[in-house]
Each structure stands twice: as structure tokens, then as C-alpha cells.
Amino acid sequence: RKEVEQDPGPFNVPEGATVAFNCTYSNSASQSFFWYRQDCRKEPKLLMSVYSSGNEDGRFTAQLNRASQYISLLIRDSKLSDSATYLCVVNQGGKLIFGQGTELSVKP
């Protein structure tokens, strides 16, 4: 079983759509959680941290459920520029463990 698993994707959505990504992690001792964004052939960039209380940054909302070991990312009013691969990332003992990523393609 992979340590961090994500929806397989790809997600193809029209502009303005709301899209949700899910992620599960296997190690209950994981300490902190993040969503990164990776554009094609580029390095990953931190999108946002994820907290149990839920957190929002503009059109992006992240949620963490420690009991279910589940993380989500919701993107509202998607833009063409949101097209990228979204990586679910977990901090385990100071190491970042990356999920496989879910590809999002936003079409006009």
C-alpha cells in the first residue's frame, strides 16, 4: 500500500467548475500535511498547508480528517491557470512523502 494515495485523475473540467481532490495516508503518526502544485516539467510549489480545523485561501479550501487519515482540496471557480498536477504531501518525521499527484486540466 502506498504511503500517500490520491485520486488517479486526470480531471478535465470547464472554467468556473468546482473540483475536489482526495488523498489518504497510511501512517497515523504523520505530523503535518500539505498540498503542492506542480506544473509540467517544473518543481513542486507549496500551495497550502492543511489543518484539522480546515483552512481556506481564496478559491482553495483544504480539510484534514486525522481519524480517517484523509485530506481534501477543493477548488472553486476554477481558472485556466489552475491546470497543473496537485500533489498531496505528508510530513513524516521530517521527511516529505509525496502522493502520485492528480492532474487537473481546466478547459475554456
Add this chain to the structure above:
Amino acid sequence: GAVVSQHPSWVICKSGTSVKIECRSLDFQATTMFWYRQFPKQSLMLMATSNEGSKATYEQGVEKDKFLINHASLTLSTLTVTSAHPEDSSFYICSASAGGQPYEQYFGPGTRLTVT
């Protein structure tokens, strides 16, 4: 601030040769640097963690004699892929941390290695 560079950005080499990739923190001192590898359509996989002045700690399954890591200064780490083979073709990304929270890693732009 917190800029990390990598050089070269891409390299093509022949099978059997060695390739050195540099990772530099440009505006901060990196006490810890991390090396990742990413194959197409796959996740970033941590290869090794290096602390300045110490030997690198390799992840399970990563051959330390094949992937030589040197972190001789607080701003520079190098990864040398020795006797490269086509299966080593991948995207190699480094990240650097100034020693704050473990997740405060700043990523370099990556190096795309193709071994022919």
C-alpha cells in the same frame, strides 16, 4: 528570498559516464538538503538527506555508491550519478532547508537527465 538553483537544468549523457548535478541555496544557509527523483507520471521519491559536513542518509533502495552526495558547504550540495544507465533517466530535484520546520523546504527547478 529562499531561492534554490540547480545546474544543469538538463543533461544528456552516454551510458557508462558520470554526471554531476549542483544544488545551491542562493540567499540562505541550507543546513539540510534533500535529493528527490521523479519518473514520468510518478511521485517525487526522496533519495537522500544530507546535512552540511556529514555523510548523507540514503533512503532504502537507493545505492549510495551509485548516487554520490556531497554537502561540503552551507550553500552547495552535489549529486553525482556514477556510471549512468538509461534507467537512471529521470527528473532530479533538490530542496534545501534552513533548519526551521521540516516542511520548510525550498525546491530547486530540477535537472532532467537523459542517458542514451
